Amino acid sequence: MTGRVEGAALLEVRGLTKSFGAITAVRDVDLVVGPGERVGLVGPNGAGKTTLFNCICGQTQADAGTVVFRGIDLGSKPTFERARLGIGRTFQRVEVFPELTVAEHLMVAERARRGDGRLWKDLLGRSALSAQESARVEAMLVLVGLDGLANVPVAALGLGTCRLVELARALIGEPVLLLADEPSSGLDAHETAELASVLRRVSGEHEMAVLLVEHDLGLVARVAERTVVMDVGGVIANGTFDAVMADQRVRHAYLGKSA
Amino acid sequence: MGQFLSYAIPGIPYGCTFAIVAVGLVLTYQATGVFNFAFGAQAYVSAYVYALLTEHGMNRFGAFAVSVLLLAPLLGLLFDRLLFSRIARANVTAKIVSALGLFVGLPSLLAVVFGSATRYAPPSVLFNPATVYFHVGSTPINGIELATVIVTVVVVVALMVLLRYTAYGLKMRAAVESGRLLELDGVNASAVVSSAWMISSLLAGLAGVLLAPQYPTVSSNTYAVLLVAAIAAAALGALRSIPLALVGGIALGVVEGLASGYFAPGSILHTGLLPAIPFLALVFLLLFLPGMRSLDEPNDPLSSVDPPIPPSITTTRSRDIDRVVRVGRWALAIFFVFSVLTWVPGNWVFTLSTGIALSTIFLSITLITGMGGQLSLCQATFAGIGAFAAGQLALHAGLPILLGAVTGALLAAVIGAVAALPALRLRGLPLALLTLSFALLADYVAFPPSWAGGPVTGLNVPRPQIGPINFATSSTRAFFLLALVMLVLASTVVLLIQRGTLGRFLGAMRGSPVGAASIGINLSWTKVLLFALSAGLAGLGGAVYGSLQQVVTPVDFNYEFSLIFVVVVVTTGVNTVEGAIQAGIGFVVIQQLLSYLPGRAGSGSLTVLLFALGALTYARHPEGVVEYQKRIWTERFEGLFDRRNPQGQGELALPGGSPGGAS
Numbered sequence: 044m045t046g047r048v049e050g051a052a053l054l055e056v057r058g059l060t061k062s063f064g065a066i067t068a069v070r071d072v073d074l075v076v077g078p079g080e081r082v083g084l085v086g087p088n089g090a091g092k093t094t095l096f097n098c099i100c101g102q103t104q105a106d107a108g109t110v111v112f113r114g115i116d117l118g119s120k121p122t123f124e125r126a127r128l129g130i131g132r133t134f135q136r137v138e139v140f141p142e143l144t145v146a147e148h149l150m151v152a153e154r155a156r157r158g159d160g161r162l163w164k165d166l167l168g169r170s171a172l173s174a175q176e177s178a179r180v181e182a183m184l185v186l187v188g189l190d191g192l193a194n195v196p197v198a199a200l201g202l203g204t205c206r207l208v209e210l211a212r213a214l215i216g217e218p219v220l221l222l223a224d225e226p227s228s229g230l231d232a233h234e235t236a237e238l239a240s241v242l243r244r245v246s247g248e249h250e251m252a253v254l255l256v257e258h259d260l261g262l263v264a265r266v267a268e269r270t271v272v273m274d275v276g277g278v279i280a281n282g283t284f285d286a287v288m289a290d291q292r293v294r295h296a297y298l299g300k301s302a
Numbered sequence: 303m304g305q306f307l308s309y310a311i312p313g314i315p316y317g318c319t320f321a322i323v324a325v326g327l328v329l330t331y332q333a334t335g336v337f338n339f340a341f342g343a344q345a346y347v348s349a350y351v352y353a354l355l356t357e358h359g360m361n362r363f364g365a366f367a368v369s370v371l372l373l374a375p376l377l378g379l380l381f382d383r384l385l386f387s388r389i390a391r392a393n394v395t396a397k398i399v400s401a402l403g404l405f406v407g408l409p410s411l412l413a414v415v416f417g418s419a420t421r422y423a424p425p426s427v428l429f430n431p432a433t434v435y436f437h438v439g440s441t442p443i444n445g446i447e448l449a450t451v452i453v454t455v456v457v458v459v460a461l462m463v464l465l466r467y468t469a470y471g472l473k474m475r476a477a478v479e480s481g482r483l484l485e486l487d488g489v490n491a492s493a494v495v496s497s498a499w500m501i502s503s504l505l506a507g508l509a510g511v512l513l514a515p516q517y518p519t520v521s522s523n524t525y526a527v528l529l530v531a532a533i534a535a536a537a538l539g540a541l542r543s544i545p546l547a548l549v550g551g552i553a554l555g556v557v558e559g560l561a562s563g564y565f566a567p568g569s570i571l572h573t574g575l576l577p578a579i580p581f582l583a584l585v586f587l588l589l590f591l592p593g594m595r596s597l598d599e600p601n602d603p604l605s606s607v608d609p610p611i612p613p614s615i616t617t618t619r620s621r622d623i624d625r626v627v628r629v630g631r632w633a634l635a636i637f638f639v640f641s642v643l644t645w646v647p648g649n650w651v652f653t654l655s656t657g658i659a660l661s662t663i664f665l666s667i668t669l670i671t672g673m674g675g676q677l678s679l680c681q682a683t684f685a686g687i688g689a690f691a692a693g694q695l696a697l698h699a700g701l702p703i704l705l706g707a708v709t710g711a712l713l714a715a716v717i718g719a720v721a722a723l724p725a726l727r728l729r730g731l732p733l734a735l736l737t738l739s740f741a742l743l744a745d746y747v748a749f750p751p752s753w754a755g756g757p758v759t760g761l762n763v764p765r766p767q768i769g770p771i772n773f774a775t776s777s778t779r780a781f782f783l784l785a786l787v788m789l790v791l792a793s794t795v796v797l798l799i800q801r802g803t804l805g806r807f808l809g810a811m812r813g814s815p816v817g818a819a820s821i822g823i824n825l826s827w828t829k830v831l832l833f834a835l836s837a838g839l840a841g842l843g844g845a846v847y848g849s850l851q852q853v854v855t856p857v858d859f860n861y862e863f864s865l866i867f868v869v870v871v872v873t874t875g876v877n878t879v880e881g882a883i884q885a886g887i888g889f890v891v892i893q894q895l896l897s898y899l900p901g902r903a904g905s906g907s908l909t910v911l912l913f914a915l916g917a918l919t920y921a922r923h924p925e926g927v928v929e930y931q932k933r934i935w936t937e938r939f940e941g942l943f944d945r946r947n948p949q950g951q952g953e954l955a956l957p958g959g960s961p962g963g964a965s
Contacts, residue, residue, distance in 0.1 A: 102816060126822035138820070140813030143806065151806045152821040212821060 052111075053078045053252050054099070054220055059108030061094055068094040070276035072108070076220065079250035081242070083257060083267030083284065087296060090273040092256045093135055096222050099254075100132050101125045112220070127156060131218030133209040135225050135256075141198035145189055146172070148197065148212045149180045156216040179215065186245070187211045188237055203229035210238075214245060220252045221245075227259045239265040260288075272296065304440070309563030310556050311438050315447035317555020318454040319513050320580075323532035324547040325458055326505035331541045332465075333474045333498030336386050336397050337731050340404035342529030344503055345510030346522045348374050350412050352511045353424035353520045366427045370507040378503025382496045389921035394730040395677050396921035399872050402679075406866050407914025409522035413907035421520040427511060428452075446516055453512055457505065458548050465544070474498050526862070530742060531580035533735060540593030554580060578746045581739040588736050589724055595732060620940055639786065643779050651778045653894045654887065655850050658785040661886025662792045662843030664871045665879065669796055670836035671868065672876035673805060675812030676829070677734045679864050680721070680741035681840045686859030687714040688841025689848030690755055693763035703766045707788075707845035711838045718837020722830045729815070741861035749856035760855045763848035774852075785846050792839050793879050799835070800879070808832065866910055873916030875926025884928055889913070 056074040060067065069091040076082050084092050097103035099110055101122040110117045117125055140148060150172055172180060184190045187207045192200070197208055206226055213221060223242070227235045239262055246253050257263050263270060263284060270287045272280040274296040280287045287293055323341065330338040338344075348369045355365035381404065389396055429435065429445030436443055465471035477494045510525065517524050535554050539546025558579055565571040588594050642654055663685045670678050691710035695701040701709070721740055725733055749755035756762075765773035765781060773781045799805050807828055810818040819825055848854045870889050875881025892912060896905035916927050923930040 100820060102819070121824075121826070122819035123822050123824045126820055132820050134817070134820075138814040138817030140810045140817065142813055143809050147806055147809070151803075151810050151818075151823070154803050155807065155810075155818075155822040209817075212817075216821060 051077065053080070053113060054254075055109075055111040056095075056099065057109045057111075059095065059098055059105050059110065061091075061098055061103060061105050067276050069098065069105070072273070072276075072278055074271060074278065076252050076254055078219070079246060079252055081246055081253040081255065081266055081268050083255050083263035083270040084273065085257065085260065085263055085270060086273035086279075089275070090296075091276040092273055093224060095273070096132065096224055096254075096256065099125075099222060100130060123155075126216065126218075129217075129219035130222065131213035131216050131220070132222035133206065133213055133224055133226055135228075137202065137205045137209060139197045139205050139208055139212075142196065144194050144196050145184070145200075145208055145211075146177075146180050146193040148208055149183055149215045150176060152212045152215050153179065183211050183215045187214070187241055188234075201229070203231070203234060206230065207234075207238075210241070217249065218251060220254065222254045222256075224256045225258060226255070227257060227262050235259065235262055236265075238262070242266050260284075305563070306560070307439050308441055309560045311441040311559070312447075313556035313559025314552055315443070315450045315555070316559060317535075317552035318450045319509070319516070319528065319551075320531045320535045320554050321548045321551025322450070322454045322457060322505065322509045322512070323528055324535035324551045325454075325461060325544050326502050326509060327529075327532055327536045328539065328541055328544050328547045329461060329498065329505065330502040331536075333477065333502065334382070334386065334495050335390070336401065337541070338502070339398065339401035339529075340381070340408060341502075341506050341532075342525040343405050343408035343522065344374065344377055344506035345513075345528070346520070346525040347377065347408055347412060347510070348507030349424070349510035349514040349520050349525070350416075350421055353421040353514060354416065356424045357421070362425050362427055365424075366511060370504065370511050374503045374507025374510075375500035378499040378501075378506075379496060381503070382499040385918055386499070387492060387495065392921035395671075395675070396924060398677060398731060398734050399868070399920045400918055402865055403869055403914040403917030403920070405526075406862070406869055407911050407917075410907040410911040410914065414911055418907065423515050423518055423520065424511075426515040446512075450512060453508065454548070457508070458544060461544055470494075470497075523862075527577075527580075527742070530584065530738065534580045534584035534587065537584055537587040537591065537594050537735075540591060542593070554583060557583075574747045574750065578743055581742045581746070585724070585736060585739045585743075588728065588732050588739070595727060623936060623940065639783075642782055648778060650894065651782055652850075653890050655778060655782045655785050656847070657887040657890035658782065658789050659843055659847035659850055659886075660867075660889060661883045662785075662789050662846060663840050664843075664867060664882035664885045665789075665792050665796050666836040666838075666840035666843065667868060667871040668876060668879060668882045669799065669839060670832055671872070672878070672881070673796075673800060673808045673812075674829075674832045674836070675808070676725075676729060676832065677737075677868070678833075678836070679734050679738040679861070679868060680744070681836070681867055682844075682859045682861070682863035683741045683744040684714045684718055684837040684840035685844030685847065686744065686749060686755070686854075686856065687717055687837075688844035689763055689854050689859065690749070690761060691841070692845040693756060693761040693848060693854065694753070696764050697762065703764050703845075703849055704768070707842060707849065710845045711842035714841025714844070715834040715838030718840075719830050719834035721837070722833035725833070726826050726829055738861065738864075741864045745856065745860045749859070755856035756854070758855075760853040761848075763845070763852060763854055765849055765852065773849075781850060785850065788842060788846050789883070792842060793883070795835070795839070796879050796882075804828075804831075866913070869910075869917040870913045872920050873913045873927055875929040877925055878929065881926050881929060 052075045054074070054076040056072060059069055059072045059074075061069040072091070072095060074095070084095070086092055094103060098105040098108075099112075099117075101117065101120060101124075104119060112125070112128060112130065115128065117128075140151070143151065153176060180193070181190070184193055187210055189204070189207055189211060192204070197205060200208065206229055210223070210226060213223075221242075226238060230238060242253055242255070243266060245251055253266065255263060255266055267284060269282065270280075270284045271278055272287055272290070272293050274292075279292045279296060280290045282290075323345065327338060327341055330336060330341065351373055352365050352369040355368060356362055360368075385400060385404075386397070389400060426445055426449065428449040433445050434442040435445065435448050465474065473489055473491075473494045476489075477491045477498070513528070514520050531554060532551065535550035536547045538550030538553070558576065561576050561579060562572070565576055642651055646654070663681065666681050666684065667678075670676050670681070688707065688710035691713045692703055692706035695706040695709060696703050721737075725736055728736055752758075766784065767773065768784075771780060773784065799808075807818070807823055810821075810823060811825060811828055815825055844859065847858075851858070871882055871885045874885040874888060889909065893905050893909040896908045899905070899908075919927050919930075925933075
């Protein structure tokens with residue numbers, strides 16, 4: 044345990060349950076993430092990790108339970124409002140905008156975050172970046188290692204690069220909580236190491252909490268301060284990476300009863 | 303109770319007519335993954351040929367064999383081999399647009415080939431329509447009703463046995479899930495899909511010929527309305543269940559039977575609500591049946607690797623050519639305007655002005671479909687709202703027509719925003735069906751009253767008076783200039799949106815709604831705004847069109863025009879302002895030129911046929927055929943220079959060049 048005070052939690056999930064027909068994807072899950080804390084979320088396929096993400100982001104409406112973020116009960120708030128409160132995310136199956144360039148992805152994210160109520164500005168605003176915006180975009184591209192690709196349409200990029208575009212798109216909104224869903228799939232070993240250092244750096248510099256779903260346990264070990272293990276919809280272990288990996292139930296979940 | 307039954311029972315055979323079409327739709331959708339909008343048109347083709355053959359003295363069984371057993375499956379085979387099998391992996395919009403191309407193209411093709419003479423009701427194949435065979439309670443059952451019920455029962459039972467209990471049915475269901483996987487099991491998936499097309503097309507032909515004697519004339523409109531009723535019936539089973547489609551069809555027939563019995567003849571309920579029941583049922587099912595709402599393209603895991611829409615040629619051509627094209631385009635525009643204002647003959651000035659007004663309406667499609675990625679099939683309805691509002695305000699309030707046009711555009715925008723509310727959670731096929739229902743509701747309920755669409759003789763939309771210039775008495779050239787000003791205003795709005803932040807938001811929404819929401823884009827608001835802006839543009843264009851024509855009727859803005867408009871714009875290019883203007887001008891110019899041809903058909907049918915053929919290429923050239931040709935020619939032209947310059951861009955064309963190479 045990290046010893047953070049519960050009352051100061053950034054994200055507090057209580058009793059979250061979500062069923063799809065007869066299948067209960069997430070069953071009575073409790074999860075607390077402190078400000079700036081990096082938490083790994085691991086578990087076999089079908090454990091309910093992505094469904095949990097979808098409930099936190101509002102893509103899916105939970106059947107029961109509460110999600111409190113920065114002291115606000117998210118209730119049935121739509122996804123975009125949660126994003127503006129500071130929840131950023133990347134997707135297991137990439138969700139990029141194929142016709143836009145890399146820089147446009149970041150521009151859209153930067154401007155969307157600033158919100159509505161400026162109809163005429165949205166309507167008539169030039170798509171050209173202001174000096175301030177392009178400095179931010181440029182810095183972000185350098186940070187995630189996409190410099191030089193600013194004006195390339197995303198449709199022309201490979202899967203791994205698209206994941207980095209998603210990451211940059213989420214990060215430029217300066218989220219206080221980043222939900223990263225298998226960000227390393229499609230990246231090679233070197234790129235994965237870079238990814239780990241980016242996540243640690245941004246988290247440290249901006250006190251951004253990270254909830255990391257990942258099958259690459261090496262990446263989890265490098266990034267996460269605490270690891271939560273899920274299996275068949277429920278949390279089965281919670282603690283430091285080493286402690287969790289030594290847990291008997293975790294070994295069962297991953298390797299079967301014989302282990 | 304006796305009265306109730308006497309209203310309900312005739313509804314059952316009537317409902318079977320919906321059911322048989324509904325079952326055919328479900329079969330096509332289930333077996334091929336294509337929602338076949340052309341189904342009604344296919345039924346019409348068979349009915350038309352059957353009527354034609356019997357009219358020329360052919361025995362009715364012979365005519366049935368030719369039109370249903372031979373022609374209908376052949377048509378299905380052609381559709382599959384020449385069109386749908388080639389676009390199996392295209393997105394849902396491309397498939398819908400291709401089917402819409404057939405929907406508007408097939409009746410036009412018949413008119414072009416056989417002339418536009420009316421075909422009267424042909425004889426019935428099975429029983430005598432006039433004979434009452436027996437009574438159910440006190441309800442007489444005539445020959446057509448008997449035949450409909452028998453055929454429906456036979457078809458439904460046969461199909462259910464085929465799909466549920468035969469190996470062929472299993473293959474058919476597997477072919478939809480993944481043809482590629484099925485082939486790995488050693489099954490010829492494309493043959494399975496082809497045969498499914500032939501069977502469902504046979505059903506279309508059967509339904510067409512079976513129902514033809516019921517209506518006084520064989521008209522494509524009958525079958526189009528029948529199609530929508532059948533969609534509502536099929537919607538009950540979310541387009542997936544044949545028994546539920548049957549239940550839906552009969553239920554719809556019974557409800558209509560009851561309504562026509564209990565609604566007082568001549569009342570607004572009888573004239574307005576009764577024919578609208580199928581459309582209301584479809585709207586209701588789309589909004590409240592979860593299975594309908596979530597209808598979407600089959601999730602092909604490889605869809606994200608499909609080549610994207612190529613960038614507009616304006617962004618890729620070399621700078622020298624770009625400069626030439628820019629200058630050339632301005633020169634052409636100035637020459638065009640100068641010519642119209644000076645030497646072009648009067649009837650052509652009128653034609654071109656119509657083209658300018660249409661271009662303004664077409665820009666609304668550029669905005670909502672090209673930029674927003676939302677397929678709306680009720681844009682002509684919004685244009686009608688603009689025209690009727692302007693006319694009514696001038697008639698009743700004496701409002702100057704220009705002010706009326708702006709008010710009409712605003713009204714259309716408000717109605718567009720309201721229409722967007724139920725559409726918020728829909729995209730793709732459900733949205734197309736919902737907007738088509740809106741268009742039909744407007745045709746049947748909203749536009750017919752004289753306070754809306756005007757009296758039956760037409761609503762007068764005056765020409766404007768600006769200062770000393772009275773556009774009614776001055777030449778049409780002056781009005782052309784006015785329409786042009788409106789088009790320039792509308793184009794400016796669209797260009798600003800395209801180049802601005804909203805345009806990028808729309809690009810994000812088009813690319814991935816989930817991703818767009820995750821970065822804080824309010825999709826609901828963006829969609830309402832998109833619908834409102836688009837409807838406003840259509841309303842403005844409609845008012846200009848009305849003022850040019852001076853008299854408009856609801857027929858000028860009915861659902862058929864909504865479909866034709868989409869087909870026309872998609873053909874020339876739905877992603878650019880240029881595309882909309884080329885569509886507007888091209889549509890009227892081609893029609894005018896074709897009218898000089900000697901021939902039996904109206905030039906209108908031939909024009910629609912030409913554009914419908916163009917729409918069939920949409921799946922392969924989503925940027926539009928005109929835009930595609932421009933790129934090809936520019937590349938060829940640049941290729942001439944590249945031969946001298948070895949650092950050419952030829953390599954760039956390779957990755958998207960052979961999509962078939964992946965397998």
